[in-house]
């Protein structure tokens with residue numbers, strides 16, 4: 001028996017470690033380092049109906065215990081990924097979670113329908129601006145976010161998970177998405193932050209603000225995963241500053257059935273595979289399994 005095996009929305013994964021969207025692209029830059037099929041799954045870079053050029057540089061900067069990024073959702077658009085990346089990734093034996101975004105609900109549905117033959121799961125990035133809601137991100141607007149879920153559920157037969165933002169009414173959004181039929185959740189996305197260059201007196205990032213990620217946000221992730229787990233029966237992929245076995249187990253205890261590694265990959269491209277191997281060693285001489293830890297902090 002494999003103590004790391006996880007069933008998630010009817011899909012079997014050999015271990016609970018996935019890459020976080022936007023931190024592993026479509027895997028090509030890492031495929032020469034280790035077999036991508038050794039990871040639980042690859043979550044792809046956010047993919048939209050048409051190509052997006054992204055934000056002006058600089059796009060990333062370090063912070064105490066983390067980083068800020070403002071990539072501006074650069075991607076080649078769904079058609080290019082269907083041609084160049086997804087068949088290649090599947091041929092390697094990797095399991096794939098495709099992260100999808102767009103401006104309108106029908107944009108999300110369009111991309112989800114196109115990538116479904118290659119996707120174990122569809123992950124909706126609800127943190128981008130919503131043109132129908134006066135420019136508010138879906139993450140702040142439970143009704144608009146629910147419309148996205150309804151549109152996507154009507155366009156794909158793959159399980160659909162919603163990626164939640166720690167900004168905005170996270171649990172309220174989750175409740176609305178559940179009523180709209182979402183199958184599961186992932187959290188947390190980044191929080192907006194800023195750094196200013198003392199020499200120029202100007203913001204460092206080209207976009208001025210950027211998303212904060214890394215170990216600095218892990219306690220926030222643990223708190224939100226814990227609270228969401230109390231409010232839902234739907235399975236959760238947890239992320240936010242995960243690098244070590246201890247980090248992963250902490251998120252599992254809070255309620256994460258799978259965990260994603262994001263920012264850690266920027267410091268060490270081997271971070272996701274090291275976590276898989278660390279968990280294999282941890283459970284090798286134990287009676288219990290990964291799944292025995294999931295939600296453990298809620299017992300009693």
Ligand SMILES: Cc1cc2nc3c(=O)[nH]c(=O)nc-3n(C[C@H](O)[C@H](O)[C@H](O)COP(=O)(O)O)c2cc1C
Nearest residue numbers: 020021022046069125188189213214240241262263
């Ligand atoms: C450079 C960078 C790009 C990201 N791009 C995306 C994206 O395209 N879609 C998305 O849903 N999340 C994106 N994220 C958020 C991560 O997937 C993850 O939710 C967040 O960084 C927290 O995990 P971490 O602390 O392990 O990085 C990005 C994060 C970083 C650092």
